[in-house]
Amino acid sequence: MRPISYVRTEGADGIDRAVGLVTADPDSHFLAGGTTEVDLLRQHVLAPNRLVDINRLPLSGVEELPDGGLRIGALTRMSEVAAAPAVQERLPMVARALVLGASAQLRHMASMGGNMMQKVRCGYYRDGESPCNKREPGAGCAALGGVSRTHAVLGTSEHCIATHPSDVAVPLVALDAVIRTRTADSERAYAIDEFFLPPGDTPDREHPLTHGELITAIDVPTPPLARRSLYLKVRDRESYEFALVSVAAALEVRDGKVSGVRIALGGVGTRPWRARRAEDALVGGPATTASFDLAARAELAEARTTPMNAFKPELARRTLVRALETLTRDGSQS
Numbered sequence: 001m002r003p004i005s006y007v008r009t010e011g012a013d014g015i016d017r018a019v020g021l022v023t024a025d026p027d028s029h030f031l032a033g034g035t036t037e038v039d040l041l042r043q044h045v046l047a048p049n050r051l052v053d054i055n056r057l058p059l060s061g062v063e064e065l066p067d068g069g070l071r072i073g074a075l076t077r078m079s080e081v082a083a084a085p086a087v088q089e090r091l092p093m094v095a096r097a098l099v100l101g102a103s104a105q106l107r108h109m110a111s112m113g114g115n116m117m118q119k120v121r122c123g124y125y126r127d128g129e130s131p132c133n134k135r136e137p138g139a140g141c142a143a144l145g146g147v148s149r150t151h152a153v154l155g156t157s158e159h160c161i162a163t164h165p166s167d168v169a170v171p172l173v174a175l176d177a178v179i180r181t182r183t184a185d186s187e188r189a190y191a192i193d194e195f196f197l198p199p200g201d202t203p204d205r206e207h208p209l210t211h212g213e214l215i216t217a218i219d220v221p222t223p224p225l226a227r228r229s230l231y232l233k234v235r236d237r238e239s240y241e242f243a244l245v246s247v248a249a250a251l252e253v254r255d256g257k258v259s260g261v262r263i264a265l266g267g268v269g270t271r272p273w274r275a276r277r278a279e280d281a282l283v284g285g286p287a288t289t290a291s292f293d294l295a296a297r298a299e300l301a302e303a304r305t306t307p308m309n310a311f312k313p314e315l316a317r318r319t320l321v322r323a324l325e326t327l328t329r330d331g332s333q334s
């Protein structure tokens with residue numbers, strides 16, 4: 001058995017202490033809800049020598065920002081964010097993505113910061129043994145010629161095809177959220193589009209954070225069109241399952257024309273996938289099934305599939321069209 005030490009940090013001073021402890025030691029990891037960290041530790045995929053517990057740091061809650069946006073503390077639990085009235089009213093796609101993720105018990109434990117940092121569900125990454133460029137750079141990618149039904153079709157590289165697993169990151173990408181962090185000597189802010197890195201030649205590098213950099217909050221704009229938004233998740237079973245395909249969409253229609261739209265896809269990309277091509281194709285055009293279909297096809301034109309996940313582009317097309325049709329009708333979710 002490998003010994004692991006544990007340090008609990010708390011109070012306002014604890015933020016600097018936690019950052020300092022992890023920054024100074026490459027084998028220390030932050031511990032929030034532990035729903036990813038402890039799983040992967042048990043599976044010998046992560047091997048920290050020390051866990052720095054951040055759960056008692058004052059980084060919880062959903063606050064109003066002066067510009068009308070919401071600041072979600074990094075330690076706010078998924079269930080707490082889903083239940084916040086401001087999120088339910090102004091950002092229904094965020095609330096829905098949270099409620100459709102994991103299980104009730106997990107949502108009570110899992111933090112928003114930890115959610116942004118969760119690891120891929122690729123079985124070859126998680127078995128701790130198979131060749132995996134994400135776990136061991138240069139080792140190869142067993143998923144490329146292996147079991148790849150749930151793997152990504154957008155943003156893949158010859159080194160990694162693992163799907164980004166987060167649900168809530170999908171609407172956050174659609175909303176241009178900002179991830180706020182603290183390092184030993186600065187505070188930083190990352191546009192969410194720049195936070196989730198494509199695998200390219202370095203799939204082990206999933207985000208731009210330095211070791212010991214702590215996510216403190218997520219700032220989420222609340223544009224008026226987001227009040228009419230939804231998150232549609234297609235999965236192999238009705239609950240407690242990751243997305244095969246998901247769509248976060250917000251739509252504003254005036255005189256039959258699309259005046260504003262935000263779309264992001266989950267379950268299909270190596271990162272939560274902002275569907276800018278679809279958005280560009282839709283704005284100013286008619287809000288009809290035919291134009292929704294053309295926009296979805298434009299977004300998925302560059303999908304690269306394996307024999308096992310070749311169904312995904314078509315499933316994503318249908319899910320996106322259905323999401324936009326639903327928003328055009330009454331916005332109610334199914």
Ligand SMILES: Cc1cc2nc3c(=O)[nH]c(=O)nc-3n(C[C@H](O)[C@H](O)[C@H](O)COP(=O)(O)OP(=O)(O)OC[C@H]3O[C@@H](n4cnc5c(N)ncnc54)[C@H](O)[C@@H]3O)c2cc1C
Binds near residue numbers: 030033102109241242
């Ligand atoms: C069975 C199961 C089913 C799941 N289903 C879904 C699902 O359907 N949809 C979905 O979206 N997710 C799902 N998840 C993933 C779950 O949402 C994540 O495990 C959870 O959000 C991680 O948060 P945590 O607080 O537990 O993080 P932890 O496990 O404590 O930490 C995760 C990682 O992030 C780091 N970290 C934590 N907080 C911070 C911070 N503030 N700053 C910097 N680094 C930090 C830790 O060091 C660790 O490496 C599932 C998980 C399980 C176990």
